[in-house]
Amino acid sequence: MKLIRTVDAEGAVLCHDITQIIKGVTKDAVFRKGHVVTxxxxPVLLSVGKDQLYVWEKEEGMLHENDAAEILCEMCKGGNMERTQAKEGKIELKAACDGLLKVNNEALKTVNGLGQMMIATRHGNFPVKQGDKLAGTRIIPLVIEEEKMEAAREAAAKVTGGKPILELKPFVHKKVGIVTTGNEVFYGRIQDTFTPVIEEKLSEFDAEVIDHVTWNDDDRKVTASILEMIEKGADVVVCTGGMSVDPDDKTPLAIKNTGARIVSYGAPVLPGAMFLLAYYEAGDRTVAVMGLPGCVMYAKRTIFDLVLPRVMADDPVTPEDLAALGQGGLCLNCPVCTYPNCGFGKGM
Structure with a gap:
């Protein structure tokens, strides 16, 4: 830090805020720490009584906060993202399209554990809209060692394999087939109130329902319908009903008999414990097949809301992913639902 004359300050970097006070009008920083004087x-600086200024003195091996912020941004920014200009060591990232945000948690913790720099993100594996804020980064001091920023870059790359810490997967168009099961619906004893719920949730994405059939509790018919829908080009098949452990609940068996790879039958999420997820390989296509328990019909938010965005973004769900939903997997059934602005589905 050095003291210079204000009239000679063009291009210099301020080491502290410059406050402007006009009685009855304003009392605020007219220029912030880190501002590059133009x-x-x-004349503005002179008008607030600053004939001299403390400015940053360039030192070998040290980076100004904005220059260091560029490195931090580079480490974070994946495709389909927009960024703000560096200001006071801060850069924000925003979504350039609708999609699913992915966060490399291990890399995030690694960088935040180094000190003097930070990255704050929204929760990963949740849908975002174009224009939504994804993350904010900040360099804490006015200047930081270039060596420390390079160490952060290397540490993050070691965890991510050289990929950005954040990724935004765009949602893609999906053709969907719906198989409704249950004697009570098939024989007209009750109205099908499940399918409209599924269609409403699908409407939040670029989804096209290409087929819908209703069967009684005959697993062979359900198996055949799933395979037929896949043959017609379905990218996703949703089966409703028959997901419990009663003798006539045969949807899990029907899905298994298609030859699909079962990811999990059961998930540590309430509502949604009896959820089934499988993947069927159809040539060069991977079709997601889901068995939805009855809670999806009547509960505001369930396991389906946590998995569907990932399916719509072609983001494979693993058994480990589902197991990790246990922390945060309990919906509190609030009188007024604020999802996704709540803890449901948000583990560590």
Whole structure:
């Protein structure tokens, strides 16, 4: 830090905020710490009584906060993202399209554990809209060692394999088949109130329902319908009903008999414990097949809301992913649902 004349300050970097006080009008920083003084700024600085300024003195091996922020942004920014300009060591990232945000948690913790820099993100594996804020980064001091920023870059790359810490997977168009099961619906004893719920949730994405059939509790018919829908080009098949452990609940068996790879039958989420997820390989396509328990019909938010965005973004779900939902997997059934602005589905 050094003291210079204000009239000579063009291009210099301020080491502290400059406050402007006008009685009854304003009392605020007219320039913030880290601001690079322009020729036009000099009359303003003089008008607030600053004939001299403390400015940053460039040192070998040290980076200004904005220059260091660029490195941090580079480490974070994946495709389909927009960024703000560096200001006071801060850069924000926003979604350039609708999609699913992915966060490399291990890399995030690694960088945040180094000190003097930070990355704050929204929760990963949740849908975002174009324009939504995804993350904010900040360099804490005015200047930081270049060596420390390079160490952060290397540490993050070691965890991510050289990929960005954040990724935004765009949602893609999906053709969907719906198989409704249950004697009570098939024989007209009750109205099908499940399918409209599924269609409403699908409407939040670029989804096209290409087929819908209703069967009684005959697993062979359900198996055949799933395979037929896949043959017609379905990218996703949703089966409703028959997901419990009663003798006539045969949907899990029907899905298994298609030859699909079962990821999990059961998930540590309430509502949604009896959820089934499988993947069927159809040539060069991977079709997601889901068995939805009855709670999806009547509960505001369930396991289906946590998995569907990932399916719509072609983001494979593993058994480990589902197991990790246990922490945060309990919906509190609030009188007024604020999802996704709540803890449901948000583990560590």
């Amino acid at each position: 020729k036009e700024d000099i």
